[in-house]
Amino acid sequence: MSKNNTVKKLSVETDTTIYEIELGQIQIAITGRCNMDCQHCRAANEIGEDMPIEQIVKIIRFGKRYSQAYKEVVISGGEPFAHKEFESVIKEVRKNGVESLTITTNGTLVTEKHLQLFKELAFRKLTFSVSLDSLDPLAHNEFRRHKNAYDLAIQAVKMIQKEKADNWITSLRMTLKPSMIDEMDDMIQFAKSFGVERVGFSSIHPSGAAISRPDFWMTKAQKKQFLENIFVLRKKYPLPFRIETNDPLKCIVRSDDCTEESSDRDDSIKFGGCGAAAVTFNVCANGDMTPCALMDLPMMNVFNLSIDEMAENYRKNEIVKNMLKMNLKGKCGTCKIKYSCGGCRARALGINGDYLGEDPDCWLDN
Template sequence: MIPPSRPLNFDQEPFVVIWETTQACDLSCVHCRACAQPVRNALELSTTEGKRLIDEVAALEAPVFVLTGGDPLKRPDIFELVEYASTHGVRISLTPSATPLLTKEAILKLKECGLARLAISLDGPTADIHDAFRRVPGSYEWTLQAVRWAREIGLPVQINTTITRHNLQYMDSIIALLEQIDIVLWSVFFLVPTGRGSVSDLISAEEFEQVFEKLHETSQRVKFDIKSTEAQHYRRFLLQRRTEEKRKNSGHRLPSMLGMSTPDGIGRAPRGINDGKGFVFISHLGEVFPSGFLPVSAGNVRKQGLTDLYRHSPMFVALRDSKNLKGKCGVCEFREVCGGSRARAYALTGDMFAEEASCVWQPRVTERRDLCHS
């Protein structure tokens, strides 16, 4: 596995590879990208096909490989797949659902098979709020119990939180809860209205900035790392803050947007990563998407290699070229480091190159200087 700090050429290799091992899940989350259902699809990638995919991921030397769902634990071969990846030099993160399948024994077995990190969702500070998201009573308590079990055996834990209109007001309480449990990373997802996600659940552009401020403030004092998903303009926010701090010579620590490694050795995404640009998603059926939130297929790994699709698909090539961006994103001085959420643009307009509607920043159109290296 390559060191996470190694510079990557996003035209040749992704930083993050996510495989949706199944869409089967016993939860029914209100914002689920996958519209998951209890029963597995008979056309899912088989164990053999999954291992072939893992071989490609190993050859690409992607620093981050995530097995997601649905609920990966709905696949009886998930332990075999984790062990196969681990023995082939791939560091794996797994995102199981908080259900009775996620037992202490299952977590221990995953660790013994070589799992590097357990990532589990927490969308509210109380059972009432979280379980309303997951639409299954008891999910909140199962989540916290799974975190305790993982930490007891020394397995690093990541918490995923999706910010929507329904839990925005509870951010302070969620942060307070996270400070009480031992995690290495808080991954904050910003809703893309696809699958079960609704446009009415989106927060406003101004509220995005308020959340960015909260994340930045929190990052100054907590022990765990914080990253955002589908909020590429958080990088713009951080760069602006870094510029302000330089002027003030305050010496305050700002979160790095260069490649870095979290305590468990799994790489942290460098700046500039975006849907199809350093990021690739493989569906349970083998379809290759720029992300799980941008459901436009470039092809299928059953017919064409992942490496070939990532490098040469016209859609992926176009997504990596900032000259294709439209509206204010196309003239923004932060376009190389940010680029806006291509998934959200597609969900809202049907055009994956449209401007990021959830960004308040008005580009200095006459100032073509790119600030990503300032």
């Protein structure tokens, strides 16, 4: 194993504790380019440029060095398939040891040539997460501001299912306006009719283009209904079909659903709902590392840094330290499940202007 690939502990020292971090999922927005203009786009303010391949490789090597399990890399955008050197990017990702890869896509640019390449590269696990926000073509097209968004997304799903290898997972990703909660069951039935194995549901966060669209945000009562519906639907459609959400407030509904160890040590801290900056991170196409893809809160710009310098900046970063210590405010700070939930830091930042503030969607009165 080369020096760059040697697994190390990423030690972060606060005023009270030394944390030894094992990084989990890392997300890389390989391009700011996109062929849509979605009403809720989280990346609406990003520059439409491609991330250089050598920077993508460096980020992956950083993640691999500090992850014992090297869990998962998520490739996003913009629209990742719009990267001018997309095929070379994917080849380098695989060459640098990534075995579990998720690609988020609107589906419009996926080709059979791409799928043949994925077969040749033989990832241990490959997930295609295709956006489909409504079963009404006009509603989906309007939301995505693209006249063929619906038809092309369905075409991509059919193509993936036709070419599918045994280790591929096809997932539909539905981003819900508050009025669409009752459509969740229909979306699952639609997914199952195509042989799709997974549906991911998300509410709209107050970030990017959606920061000026409060009509897109769920109220506390709607969020409670949305998350309770997740578990009702999981009971109705049991495993192996998967129904997922990344909303940390799911911990309030089912505490056993969201807690996972930040390492395999007996004295490890448990991070469940929100591990932003603590055990996960996102890198935007311009090189800004942020706690998650929904938070416009740069921790550093990685473009002019070596892997060692990235690690040193990570260790010293106050956002990382605050998230490890869960130095939260308001009711999130005093909540008994803050380590397994933590609330959504992106919502706290978007609504309260403070990433450590309380999650405005939380319906608890503690």
